Amino acid sequence: xxxxxxxxxxxxxxxxxxxxxxxxxxxxxxxxxxxxxxxxxxxxxxxxxxxxxxxxxxxxxxxxxxxxxxxxxxxxxxxxxxxxxxxxxxxxxxxxxxxxxxxxxxxxxxxxxxxxxxxxxxxxxxxxxxxxxxxxxxxxxxxxxxxxxxxxxxxxxxxxxxxxxxxxxxxxxxxxxxxxxxxxxxxxxxxxx
Amino acid sequence: xxxxxxxxxxxxxxxxxxxxxxxxxxxxxxxxxxxxxxxxxxxxxxxxxxxxxxxxxxxxxxxxxxxxxxxxxxxxxxxxxxxxxxxxxxxxxxxxxxxxxxxxxxxxxxxxxxxxxxxxxxxxxxxxxxxxxxxxxxxxxxxxxxxxxxxxxxxxxxxxxxxxxxxxxxxxxxxxxxxxxxxxxxxxxxxxx
DNA sequence: TCCTTAACGGGACTGCAGTTCCTTTTCGGA
DNA sequence: TCCGAAAAGGAACTGCAGTCCCGTTAAGGA
Numbered sequence: 046x047x048x049x050x051x052x053x054x055x056x057x058x059x060x061x062x063x064x065x066x067x068x069x070x071x072x073x074x075x076x077x078x079x080x081x082x083x084x085x086x087x088x089x090x091x092x093x094x095x096x097x098x099x100x101x102x103x104x105x106x107x108x109x110x111x112x113x114x115x116x117x118x119x120x121x122x123x124x125x126x127x128x129x130x131x132x133x134x135x136x137x138x139x140x141x142x143x144x145x146x147x148x149x150x151x152x153x154x155x156x157x158x159x160x161x162x163x164x165x166x167x168x169x170x171x172x173x174x175x176x177x178x179x180x181x182x183x184x185x186x187x188x189x190x191x192x193x194x195x196x197x198x199x200x201x202x203x204x205x206x207x208x209x210x211x212x213x214x215x216x217x218x219x220x221x222x223x224x225x226x227x228x229x230x231x232x233x234x235x236x237x238x
Numbered sequence: 239x240x241x242x243x244x245x246x247x248x249x250x251x252x253x254x255x256x257x258x259x260x261x262x263x264x265x266x267x268x269x270x271x272x273x274x275x276x277x278x279x280x281x282x283x284x285x286x287x288x289x290x291x292x293x294x295x296x297x298x299x300x301x302x303x304x305x306x307x308x309x310x311x312x313x314x315x316x317x318x319x320x321x322x323x324x325x326x327x328x329x330x331x332x333x334x335x336x337x338x339x340x341x342x343x344x345x346x347x348x349x350x351x352x353x354x355x356x357x358x359x360x361x362x363x364x365x366x367x368x369x370x371x372x373x374x375x376x377x378x379x380x381x382x383x384x385x386x387x388x389x390x391x392x393x394x395x396x397x398x399x400x401x402x403x404x405x406x407x408x409x410x411x412x413x414x415x416x417x418x419x420x421x422x423x424x425x426x427x428x429x430x431x
Numbered sequence: 432t433c434c435t436t437a438a439c440g441g442g443a444c445t446g447c448a449g450t451t452c453c454t455t456t457t458c459g460g461a
Numbered sequence: 462t463c464c465g466a467a468a469a470g471g472a473a474c475t476g477c478a479g480t481c482c483c484g485t486t487a488a489g490g491a
Binding site: 070071072073074098144147148150151152153154155156157160163164167195198199201202203205206207209210211212222225226227229230232233235236 | 263264265266267291337340341343344345346347348349350353356357360388391392394395396398399400402403404405415418419420422423425426428429
Binding site: 243244245269270271272281282285 | 477478479480481482486487488489
């Protein structure tokens, strides 16, 4: 592997093209030949380095996982979860990013390698925000037995659910409800492990 | 259109084959030629009657929407939501049905016609269970301003979220938490419209 | 039972994704 | 600056999905 120079340029050109293609056509709407055309690189190169659409999408997700999304710290559980909900909402409601995430989830249902990459991606995101809930426990807002990751996931779930099953971007009201519901459920002890 | 006889047999043979193919390969893993082969019908027929994979999947979803899934009536909000959660869990955790629903969601992200059909499907399912929450309001368990459909959706969301983002079937514990969280949030007034 | 017509099915054709083989570029160390 | 290795690119080949044309089957009314 040669990390710098042309090889790297080719990789980023292909991943850019893949993201755009995913946004425009979804995971089933394109193939490696078209990807090579869009990226302006040789078809042979794409087939040699990646070989399948799944591998390309997996590489794209791994690339996305490298950028971090720092947690909020408002001092209250409600504030932190609201911040997280609005961040997720903004991402999924953005036309480009929303379609990209929907396409990634769709691709993961068919390709195990993509599914692994996507699981790693979400594990990383969840673990970045988990401290919000852990801090709430430390402050005495929640029971020490609370499953902190489950609370963070409970915030995202309704927003993804709306995007994926209704095809509609989540609204600010959805985000408010998602954060409120997760906080209320956590306080009620639903997420005790 | 001739609803009875050979035409109907051809349609059900194709929809059966489509469901199996979706389970085995996902929405991107097959095409109409293969579908015709699996169903044992002429390739021309499939291209003439449906034309695209999206149309087939849409037809399949419309067919699924016709079968009803009656609501529970345990007499309490918690009992009804737990029954709903477990029904959804059992569906998504079943190897065949789970893969089918994941594939349907994936297909809907790429094809608007499929997305419409899937939205209709879920609208129907939600409206079948909405009375559980409406009854809880009538019994005085919840505030009359509660958005009943939102409560039902809140039960499903975490289960779908787990299946789609982690690729893992939801567990009984997930179902218990999903129902408990929705009920707790509803009681806390999060779903007032 | 017969006849009309809508729908199914077989087979040849075409375009393009995916493969193969070989040449050209360029990276990076000496 | 030069050289060997490693990766990119070009071009021809192949298999198969999608299309087209026309003959065959069967549904359903008279």
